[in-house]
Amino acid sequence: MKTLTKVKLINWHSFTNESFEVYHNTLMTGENSAGKSTILDAIQYVLTVGTCKFNKAASDIGTRTLESYIRCKTGKEGQEYERNGDVSCYIALEFYDEKTRQYQVIGAAIDLMRGSKPIRDFFQIINTQIKDVTFILDDKVLTRKQFKDILIQNKQIAYFKDTIKEGKRLFANALSVKPKYFELVSRALAFKAIDNVYNFIMDFLLKEDYVDINNLRQSIQHYQQLEEQLKVSKVECDALAKIAKQYDDFATMEFKKEVLLFVREKMTEKHLLHLIEQDKNNEKNYNAKVNQLNYKLIQIDTQYESYRKQLDVLEDSMQQNESYQLRKNLNEKFKELDREKNKNENKYKDVIQKIKDEARLLKKINGQNKFIDYVNNSQYDGEVLNEHIQNVIHYIKERKNKLYKDIQDKKIHLKENIDEYNDILNKYNALKNNQFSYKNEIQELINLLKEKLFMHYGKHVEVKPLCEYLEVKDESWRNALEAYLNTQRFDIIIDPEYFEYALLVYEEYKNKRGIYGVGIVDVAKLKKYDDIEIDGTLANQLICKNTYAKWYVNMLLRYVKCVDDARDLRKHRTAITRTVMLYKNYTVRALNPRSYKVPFIGYNAIKIQMKQLEVQLTNLKEIIDKEKKDVDQQQKILDLINQSQAESISFQIDIIDEYQSIEKQLHDIKTRLDNLKLDDSIFALQEEYDKLSEQFSYIRTQKRETTEEVGKIKDQLKSIKHQLEQNQKNQQTIHESIVQYEMDHIDITQQTDQWVRDYEKRYFRDFQSIFKSIDQCESQYDKDLSTSKNNIVFMMNNYNNEFNIGFENSLDDIQSYLKRYFQLRDMDIIDKTEKTRQAKLKCEESFKTSFISGLNEKIENAKRNINALNKGLSQRNFNGETYEFIVTATKKENFKEYYKIIQTGKEYMTDNLLSETLNDGQRRVMDELFAKLSSVENDKETDKTLMEYTDYRNYLDYDIKINYDDGSFAYFSKVNKEKSGGETQTPFYVIMAASFEQVIQNQRQNEDFGCVVLLDEAFNNMDERRIQEMIKFYNERDIQTFIIVPPSRAATIIPYVNTRLLVIKQDNHSFVEVITDEK
Structure with a gap:
């Protein structure tokens, strides 16, 4: 000593x-x-x-x-x-x-x-x-x-x-x-x-030893800084999203206005077609008037014939004269034939015109050259002409049926190509906005989970397929990566906190929505793959922008070795080459190019897909343009064929024969009359005959006037025909313009056709109302576009002021805003989210090691030290008494719940740093504790609170047990x-x-x-x-x-x-x- x-x-x-x-x-x-x-x-x-x-x-x-x-x-x-x-x-x-x-x-x-x-x-x-x-x-x-x-x-x-x-x-x-x-x-x-025995033990026996949470607080502050930066980026992204949404609405309105203007073009064509139809009807009506006047002429001819017969009575006395009689007979025959000729002349001319028109039509459609040659000779024989006309009728019928079928088939195929073009164009436009287009079941599940998770948790939860969290390091390995992962590229990654509820949603809606084959990854079970050896494997060829995606990739690809030479495949249990030869389970196979033809991994996949789609769009546009030209050309031919009058001509061939026969007879009679002379005996009766002839002349005047009226109507017909031709010409011009526009704007065609049908259904042929409605819609679009443009500029100005960005406050600079938006949404926020998640995981680890484990260790050390002290005291009998320290969980309301959870030894790995196995009460308690520990305030009250919660002694309760020799005992706190x-x-x-x-x-x-x-x-x-x-x-x-x-x-x-x-x-x-x- x-x-x-x-x-x-x-x-x-x-x-x-x-x-x-x-x-x-x-x-x-x-x-x-x-x-x-x-x-x-x-x-x-x-x-x-x-x-x-x-x-x-x-x-x-x-x-x-x-x-x-x-x-x-x-x-x-x-x-x-x-x-x-x-x-x-x-x-x-x-x-x-x-x-x-x-x-x-x-x-x-x-x-x-x-x-x-x-x-x-x-x-x-x-x-x-x-x-x-x-x-x-x-x-x-x-x-x-x-x-x-x-x-x-x-x-x-x-x-x-x-x-x-x-x-x-x-x-x-x-x-x-x-x-x-x-x-x-x-x-x-x-x-x-x-x-107070509690205070005595606290002050005397137990060492004042606080849990050091400086590292934890620093980690939390770093996490909170990152979280705040992420919030700022999200706020900026939201502001840009509103601009992008407003611009999308603006572009949609512009598109609709273009559709409306094209609808006007199409309705203008339809109006012209309607006018053409009206002109044709007018032509038909005026032709009917001509026929009516011709009937009147027939009646006049009857009167004319009556006066003629009266004149014949006067001539009876002169019939003894043979020359006169012959002349008379010839004159009568001539007049009769002349009347017959005049009567049939219009019909004859109409038939001849129809034949010539038919020949011109056939020449335009490159058909029936023999008929065309025959018509050009201007010598018509009824039998020969009939044979030619029958051939034309047969040809027209067959050609017409074939053209109609070809046009219908090509229109169906054209529509399929236009639909495909628009689908590809939508995918291309989505890619321009950094958005992939997935199969329906994948997109359906993503949208469903976003909707249901938001409704359940009251906040937006990130739901993305694996491929959107990956980048390919070396493009030469892209095909191998795309092919090996295949459908697993689209397995959905979500935070483990939301997995169980996402699973329930999937289970409930899989049959209702027809969602099968899409995976949701239970990433909480994959943490062991966080830090594993992946050198030389396919996993090492990927950059993972998300921790959970990294775990999943490491799990899937950790054993797939990368080799340069196919001969080296056998050296490994599982291996793959850049040329996509896979060796697995002692079998080598070439993976199907379909699995990697369309890439989905990483940002570069967007560029590759866009190039692929550009080629497809170019090829499809060429096909669509050609098909449209073919359809239009065939439609023109069909329209010409529909103008054929061959059948009508076939019923009028006799008119030609009859007319030509009358002309021949008139020529013969005229020749005979020219050679015949009258003698002087007939002049005595001429005076009376002349008087009657005056009345006959009146009737003849009526006939002339009626004929003139017929001429005027024919002049009107000529004007109508001219108007018809002009409308047809205008219709042809606007039709060609429409066809060209459709070729250049395939995306507008479908929408335009639907709007045209809607207008026709609503207004039928009230073109005045249609054009009035179009004008009103165009005016409204102009107003809405102006308002939308002003809103965009206003939001641009607010954005630049709030985030101190130097973009122009003009639609001319919209691409800068969209580029920034896509950069934030698809890259920066993902990166910051991952950094925040990593910081959060570091906080969780620090929370466990610096606080939970540290506190638990100090509590256990205190218990061990007191147990050791009790062991020594148990051997010291003092005047019939031995003493023992009693250590139990604290009874303080604000500490006892923490003690229970700390002593469970549970893992803390969720969004709020708490175990998903904790009940709601425990979760709330640990949330409160974490909030206290993460306080960034430096005031005395906060420091005092932190000292209380980092002092392990506050989580325990103490007493002294007095044991007596007779086996009884008492607690010091009570006695x-x-x-x-x-x-x-x-x-x-x-x-x-x-x-x-x-x-x-x-x-x-x-x-x-x-x-x-x-x-x-x-x-x-x-x-x-x-x-x-x-x-x-x-x-x-x-x-x-x-x-x-x-x-x-x-x-x-x-x-x-x-x-x-x-x-x-x-x-x-x-x-x-x-x-x-x-x-």
């Missing part, structure tokens, strides 16, 4: 240069203010290596300071200190090692210069007694430097340390005690009667108020001894230890028997006690101590008188 044998104080309050010897247990007494506590503070200052609070027992406030002790603060007016100027102070404790029989001195050397703070050194001088150490030379107290120099000069071995940490290590080694000893010294000295003072003090001193015993055990076996316990006003409520047993108890444990009591209590304790110290004060100087009893 190393015992304290001597104490020396120099310039320590009222002690100027005082030394006194002690032997084993010591009792110190004296009147109030004599200096008892001053000596205790000096000794504990050394034994605690300067960490004590002075005069703790006298005042909880602890107003004394190191400076006030050194300068000897008096508090007198005008003379606050006894010592001024530069002062050096020494506290020296001499220990004797009973095993080695050697002395050593430990202590503190302190310099206090005028106007400065104290500077101290803790020292150990080995193999030396205090009497052999020079502290004062020539009546002057040495400074620290002089003190060190004199030791060296005297060849005394000494060690100096100027920090508490190094000083503790020095003194712990000198006394052979554990570091905890230094804490127990102060706690024992500050002891008061136990009013302390019922017991006498001595009984309630006994457990404290027993436990104190056990605690000190813990710090001197298990030290170096070949060395003694020094254990001095300072007790102020100790045993003040104990009777003599208990005091005697208590001192004996301490002696048995080789614990040296240093007890201070007032003079009134000294007589009770004096018999049981070896040294008695009496502290006396005269004026401002204190002295110590020593009485020793080595017995």
Whole structure:
């Protein structure tokens, strides 16, 4: 045992240069203010290596300071200190090692210069007694430097340390005690009667050891900074999304306006077709009028015939004349034939015109050249002509049926190509917006999960297929990656917190929506694949922008080795080449190019797909343009064929024969009349004949006028035909324009056709109302487009002001906004989300290691230490009693729930840093705790709260169990108020001894230890028997006690101590008188 044998104080309050010897247990007494506590503070200052609070027992406030002790603060007016100027102070404790029989001195050397703070050194001088150490030379107290120099000069071995940490290590080694000893010294000295066992154990027994959460708070603050940056990016992205949405609406309106303008074009064509139809009807009506007038002419001809017959009566008398008779007969025959000719002339001309028109039509459609040649000869034979016409009718019928079928087939195929073109165009436009087009079931499940997760959790949850989180490092391996992953590229990645609910949604809607074959990855089970070896594998050819995607990729591809030469495939269990040759399960196969023809992995896949679609769109457009031209050309031919009058001609061939026969007869009669002369006998009857002829002339005038009317109507017919031709020409021009526009704007065609049908259904042929409605719609579109444009510019201005971006506030710069939007949405936010997720995972890990595990470790250490203490106490029967510490979970409402969760040892790996296995109550509790720990406030209240929650002692409850020899027991917390003072003090001193015993055990076996316990006003409520047993108890444990009591209590304790110290004060100087009893 190393015992304290001597104490020396120099310039320590009222002690100027005082030394006194002690032997084993010591009792110190004296009147109030004599200096008892001053000596205790000096000794504990050394034994605690300067960490004590002075005069703790006298005042909880602890107003004394190191400076006030050194300068000897008096508090007198005008003379606050006894010592001024530069002062050096020494506290020296001499220990004797009973095993080695050697002395050593430990202590503190302190310099206090005028106007400065104290500077101290803790020292150990080995193999030396205090009497052999020079502290004062020539009546002057040495400074620290002089003190060190004199030791060296005297060849005394000494060690100096100027920090508490190094000083503790020095003194712990000198006394052979554990570091905890230094804490127990102060706690024992500050002891008061136990009013609250919980506070006693907290203050005395358990080490004040807070969980260090600085790293956790830094991690959380970093996470919160990243989260805030992510929020800012999302806010910016939302602002840009609104601009993009408004611009999309604007573009849609522009598209609709283009459709509307094209609808006007098509309706204009239909209007012209309607006018053409009207012109044709007018032509038909005027032809009917002509026929009606021709009928009137027939009636006039009847009257004309009546007058002629009357003239014939007058001519009867002249019929005896043979020449006259012949002339008359020939004239009659001529007139009859002439009338017949005039009657049939229009019909004949119509037929001839139809034949010529039919020949021109056939020439346009490259058909029936023999008929065309025959017509061009202008010599018509009824039988031959009929044969030609029948051939034309047969040809027209066959050609017409074939054309109609071809046109219908081509229109169907054209529509299919246009639909395909529009589908590809939609995919292309989506790719321009950095959006892939997936199979229906994939997109359906993505949309369904987004909708249902938002409804359930009240926030947008990221739902994306695996391929959108990946980038290909080396493009030469793209085909291999695309082919091997195949449909797994589209497996959906979501945060593990939402997996279970997503699973329930999938289960409920898979049959309702027809969603099959699409995977949702349970990433929570894949964390073990986070940090695995993937060098040389297909997994190493990918950059993963999402932690969960990385886990899944590593799981899928970790065994797929990449080889350059197909001959090296067999060297591995599973391997693949750049040329997409796969070796697996001892089988090699070439993967189908269909699986990688259309790439989906990474941003570059968008560029590749766009190039592929551009080729498809170009090829399809060429096909569609050609098909449209073919359909249009065939439609023109069909329209011409529909104008064929061959069948009508076939029924009118006889008119030609009859007309030609009459013309021949008239020619013959005219020849005979020209050769015939009348004799003079007929002139006698001529006068009467002439009178009748006047009336006949009137009828003839009517006939002429009617004929003129017919001519006027025919002139009107000519005008109608001209108008018809003009409308047909305009229709042809606008039709060609429409056809060309459709070729150049395939995407508009379908929508236009639908709108045209809608207009026709609503207005039928009321073109005036149709064009009025179109004009109104166009005006409304112009207004809406202007409003939308102004809204976009307004949002652009707000965006630039809020985010300090230098884009132009104009639609001319819309691509800059869209580019920024797509950059944020498809790259930056994904990247920041991943960084935030990684920071969150780091917080979770820090939460577990820095706080949860750290707290749990400290709690378990406390339990182990107390169990070890209990083990020692169980062997110490004290006057029929043994004592045991009881440690249970705290009953404090704000700590007990945390304790339960901390002790479960659960993992904390979810969005709110809590285990998904925690119930709602536990989740809420840990959320609150995490919020407290992550506070970024630096105010005193926050610091106090953090200290409470990082102090493991607050999570426990304590008591002392008193076991009696008869087997009964009691809890100190319940009986302390019922017991006498001595009984309630006994457990404290027993436990104190056990605690000190813990710090001197298990030290170096070949060395003694020094254990001095300072007790102020100790045993003040104990009777003599208990005091005697208590001192004996301490002696048995080789614990040296240093007890201070007032003079009134000294007589009770004096018999049981070896040294008695009496502290006396005269004026401002204190002295110590020593009485020793080595017995």
